[in-house]
Amino acid sequence: MWGGRFSEGPSAIMEEINASIDIDRRLWREDIAGSKAHAAMLAACGVISDADNKAIQKGLDAVAGEIESGQFKYDKALEDIHMNIEARLKALIGEPAGRLHTGRSRNDQVATDFRLWVRTACEQSAAALRDLCRALAARALENADAVMPGFTHLQTAQPVTFGHHLLAYAEMFSRDASRFDDAARRMNECPLGAAALAGTSFPIDRDRTAKALGFDRPCANSLDAVSSRDFAMEAMAAAAITATHLSRLGEELVIWTSAQFGFVQLSDAFSTGSSIMPQKRNPDAAELVRAKAGRIVGSLNSLLIVMKGLALAYAKDMQEDKAATFQCFDDLALALAATTGMIGDLHVNRDAMKEAAGHGFSTATDLADWLVRKLNMPFRDAHHVTGAIVALAEKKGVALEALSLKDLQSVEPRMTDDVFDVLSVDASVASRTSFGGTAPANVKREAKKLLKALKAN
Numbered sequence: 001m002w003g004g005r006f007s008e009g010p011s012a013i014m015e016e017i018n019a020s021i022d023i024d025r026r027l028w029r030e031d032i033a034g035s036k037a038h039a040a041m042l043a044a045c046g047v048i049s050d051a052d053n054k055a056i057q058k059g060l061d062a063v064a065g066e067i068e069s070g071q072f073k074y075d076k077a078l079e080d081i082h083m084n085i086e087a088r089l090k091a092l093i094g095e096p097a098g099r100l101h102t103g104r105s106r107n108d109q110v111a112t113d114f115r116l117w118v119r120t121a122c123e124q125s126a127a128a129l130r131d132l133c134r135a136l137a138a139r140a141l142e143n144a145d146a147v148m149p150g151f152t153h154l155q156t157a158q159p160v161t162f163g164h165h166l167l168a169y170a171e172m173f174s175r176d177a178s179r180f181d182d183a184a185r186r187m188n189e190c191p192l193g194a195a196a197l198a199g200t201s202f203p204i205d206r207d208r209t210a211k212a213l214g215f216d217r218p219c220a221n222s223l224d225a226v227s228s229r230d231f232a233m234e235a236m237a238a239a240a241i242t243a244t245h246l247s248r249l250g251e252e253l254v255i256w257t258s259a260q261f262g263f264v265q266l267s268d269a270f271s272t273g274s275s276i277m278p279q280k281r282n283p284d285a286a287e288l289v290r291a292k293a294g295r296i297v298g299s300l301n302s303l304l305i306v307m308k309g310l311a312l313a314y315a316k317d318m319q320e321d322k323a324a325t326f327q328c329f330d331d332l333a334l335a336l337a338a339t340t341g342m343i344g345d346l347h348v349n350r351d352a353m354k355e356a357a358g359h360g361f362s363t364a365t366d367l368a369d370w371l372v373r374k375l376n377m378p379f380r381d382a383h384h385v386t387g388a389i390v391a392l393a394e395k396k397g398v399a400l401e402a403l404s405l406k407d408l409q410s411v412e413p414r415m416t417d418d419v420f421d422v423l424s425v426d427a428s429v430a431s432r433t434s435f436g437g438t439a440p441a442n443v444k445r446e447a448k449k450l451l452k453a454l455k456a457n
């Protein structure tokens with residue numbers, strides 16, 4: 001492509017370090033769409049003839065057909081997807097192919113292709129997140145009244161419902177989806193026509209190409225258009241946050257499926273066995289989802305560091321943007337699909353959850369609240385009295401509700417029988433009707449609300 005200036009070809013190592021075709025061939029659809037829009041615009045603006053445009057359009061369709069059907073021969077010597085496609089176009093249609101690159105450079109070309117790709121990745125990630133939210137909300141509705149221990153510090157804290165716990169993740173994943181929506185909206189400006197870095201002297205119509213490719217408008221500054229990769233950083237930042245959330249759910253699935261917890265069982269479809277221990281049922285998918293967070297955060301980090309300190313405008317360093325980004329979204333798509341799959345056919349062991357919910361004096365706060373309500377005690381005093389009752393129960397080796405009224409009265413003489421109404425885990429969760437609280441009635445309402453909102457999406 002630049003034979004005019006050079007008398008010798010590159011060394012094999014130069015070719016190896018320079019070529020990106022093995023990675024960026026994934027941009028072929030975007031590259032062809034960008035070239036078609038560019039050629040049509042050039043013809044509409046009178047920069048190339050209609051006949052040349054027609055030949056280019058037809059030729060690009062033919063190239064797309066070859067790639068689609070797997071006949072296309074990629075050539076490393078042609079460096080990247082842009083030059084591979086253009087070279088093939090030249091072979092197919094001859095002279096008009098040489099006019100396609102008028103008023104354009106690979107710098108704005110790759111920036112455009114990559115933005116289109118990342119925009120799609122954002123849309124797909126948001127859609128996959130909403131599928132996961134649907135699965136979570138559906139399971140939450142079924143399990144609105146399934147009581148489980150709620151934890152802080154992984155120590156039993158207060159009873160919650162499993163549905164409530166699932167909806168906590170649905171909240172996180174809903175925000176994650178909206179982060180991808182925001183990122184896609186912000187990146188939706190078209191670099192095409194910025195040319196190498198300074199714009200072009202040809203009378204091009206950048207609004208036209210922007211519109212043809214589904215962008216809201218052209219990028220306003222040609223230097224920014226070819227130099228910026230913050231659209232990919234932002235998308236990967238959204239991916240990293242999502243992956244962090246997924247990893248927490250993955251970790252909980254690992255904990256919940258352990259013999260010691262036994263709260264849930266993963267379906268056979270999402271479990272693996274052991275080659276030596278016949279009894280084993282391993283939560284590999286959950287563990288791998290947990291691990292994907294490391295890779296995804298690594299991908300974001302990789303691009304941030306590649307871009308750090310780069311002087312404007314384009315530098316070849318930026319070619320390394322794609323491997324990290326493609327990897328990031330491949331990992332994310334898989335982690336999301338696996339999580340949605342696991343949640344969708346999770347077997348919930350309500351009895352084990354409920355049994356565990358009663359351990360660890362989980363309704364001690366309910367007892368303290370009762371003292372406040374019934375005896376008008378300041379909460380701090382109620383906390384102290386309850387602490388003494390818990391110590392007594394611990395000494396006797398029984399649960400709070402197994403203490404006798406006499407036992408309770410030995411600590412606080414004004415205690416009455418109706419205190420037992422608040423000591424069960426069911427009563428505890430049922431009473432937490434404050435907005436955002438874990439009461440089954442709340443969970444049912446919120447799960448339905450979410451399912452309805454997701455239907456509109």
Ligand code: ARG
Pocket residue numbers: 020024079080106107110314316318319320
């Ligand atoms: N393959 C290159 C990349 O992905 C395309 C842009 C090349 N531009 C250049 N001036 N060498 O960054």
